[in-house]
Amino acid sequence: MSDFPTPYDRFEGVVKPEWIDPNGHMNLAYYLVMFDHALDLISAEWDLDWAYTKRENCSPFAAETHTLYEQELLEGERVRIHSWVIAVDAKRLHIAQEMYRAHDMRRACCWEAMMLHVDLGSRKVVPWPEPQRSRLDATAAAHARVAPPDWVGRKVGMRR
Amino acid sequence: MSFLTPFVRYEAEVLPAWIDSNNHMNMAYYMVIFDLATDVMWEEMGIGATYKRTTTNGTFTARAHISYENEMLLGERGRVSSQIIGLDSKRLHTVHELFRLHDGKRAATFEMLSLHVDLSIRRVAPWPEEQLRSLQSAAAAHAALPVPDWAGRPIAIPGAR
Numbered sequence: 001m002s003d004f005p006t007p008y009d010r011f012e013g014v015v016k017p018e019w020i021d022p023n024g025h026m027n028l029a030y031y032l033v034m035f036d037h038a039l040d041l042i043s044a045e046w047d048l049d050w051a052y053t054k055r056e057n058c059s060p061f062a063a064e065t066h067t068l069y070e071q072e073l074l075e076g077e078r079v080r081i082h083s084w085v086i087a088v089d090a091k092r093l094h095i096a097q098e099m100y101r102a103h104d105m106r107r108a109c110c111w112e113a114m115m116l117h118v119d120l121g122s123r124k125v126v127p128w129p130e131p132q133r134s135r136l137d138a139t140a141a142a143h144a145r146v147a148p149p150d151w152v153g154r155k156v157g158m159r160r
Numbered sequence: 161m162s163f164l165t166p167f168v169r170y171e172a173e174v175l176p177a178w179i180d181s182n183n184h185m186n187m188a189y190y191m192v193i194f195d196l197a198t199d200v201m202w203e204e205m206g207i208g209a210t211y212k213r214t215t216t217n218g219t220f221t222a223r224a225h226i227s228y229e230n231e232m233l234l235g236e237r238g239r240v241s242s243q244i245i246g247l248d249s250k251r252l253h254t255v256h257e258l259f260r261l262h263d264g265k266r267a268a269t270f271e272m273l274s275l276h277v278d279l280s281i282r283r284v285a286p287w288p289e290e291q292l293r294s295l296q297s298a299a300a301a302h303a304a305l306p307v308p309d310w311a312g313r314p315i316a317i318p319g320a321r
Contacts (some may be wrong), residue, residue: 017269022209022212023212023220023266023279027195028191028193028195028221029188029191029195030188032187032188032191032289033186033188036187036188050181053181053182056252059181059182061182062187062228063225063227063228064223064225064226064227064228065187065224065225065226065228066223066224066226066314066315067223067224068222068223069220069221069222069223069227072220072282084202086317086320087316087320088317088319088320089317089320090173090255092317094315094316094317094320095262112315113315114315114317120182123231124314133277133296152315152316153315153316154314155225155313155314156223156225156253156271156272156273156312157246157253157273157310158246158248158273159265160249
């Protein structure tokens with residue numbers, strides 16, 4: 001899987017009318033909905049998407065998400081999302097994604113998440129199975145050949 | 161002005177539209193709950209819906225960090241507890257916890273950096289005097305609370321690049 005796109009850039013989405021809030025722009029929560037959909041798409045490449053969940057009764061759960069909002073998105077705007085695997089271990093996946101407005105390719109949002117592999121029967125965290133783990137490692141290795149986005153690993157805070 | 165310390169006013173119920181294929185509230189809707197909780201707190205501090213309706217100003221979120229600790233199922237109720245941990249001329253830094261009502265377990269923590277925005281030009285602008293005083297008073301009340309140890313943490317797998 002050395003030809004895995006770096007970053008993975010196949011997700012495109014559109015801002016829906018019901019996602020607009022009283023500020024006239026996409027509400028902050030729906031950036032997460034779009035990043036979640038983009039995560040579904042890259043997860044299919046590893047056989048870790050909904051088909052996997054139905055078959056194996058296991059699923060990645062988000063343990064943490066950190067979102068940096070940079071630009072407003074208006075109703076009907078098209079976006080593209082780029083995804084990087086930052087790190088993988090036995091049970092976890094650290095992933096970073098950037099959302100771009102399609103019309104000017106200006107970055108609208110940065111997002112990183114820690115995903116855990118969960119057995120839906122016991123609701124406990126369990127190791128990634130094979131061959132999924134090897135696929136995650138291969139993507140991580142492909143993505144490690146370029147520098148990760150410089151905003152990854154930042155804290156929320158008020159730098160003065 | 162006495163300000164509720166911590167600010168605990170908002171309760172939510174998990175709606176059917178918020179449930180995902182894992183049969184629990186999708187990660188995005190924790191953000192919806194925290195956003196609705198801040199609407200209530202913001203209104204109390206004079207920077208909420210009324211302020212937005214009567215001026216051309218409002219607040220935008222710059223950063224948001226959620227740690228998911230427990231699942232929320234359809235129809236479950238939760239209560240949000242909120243605390244101010246930072247304030248300057250244009251920004252407000254808050255932390256929030258969501259607790260499940262039926263067992264008191266914490267479902268998520270949330271840390272947020274908000275900006276005061278002039279909505280007519282979509283640019284960050286200083287808080288007006290009246291709003292700043294109100295925020296300072298609320299922040300002073302909350303200064304009696306310890307800053308939670310989970311605030312200000314980055315996301316990382318220790319030892320990874």
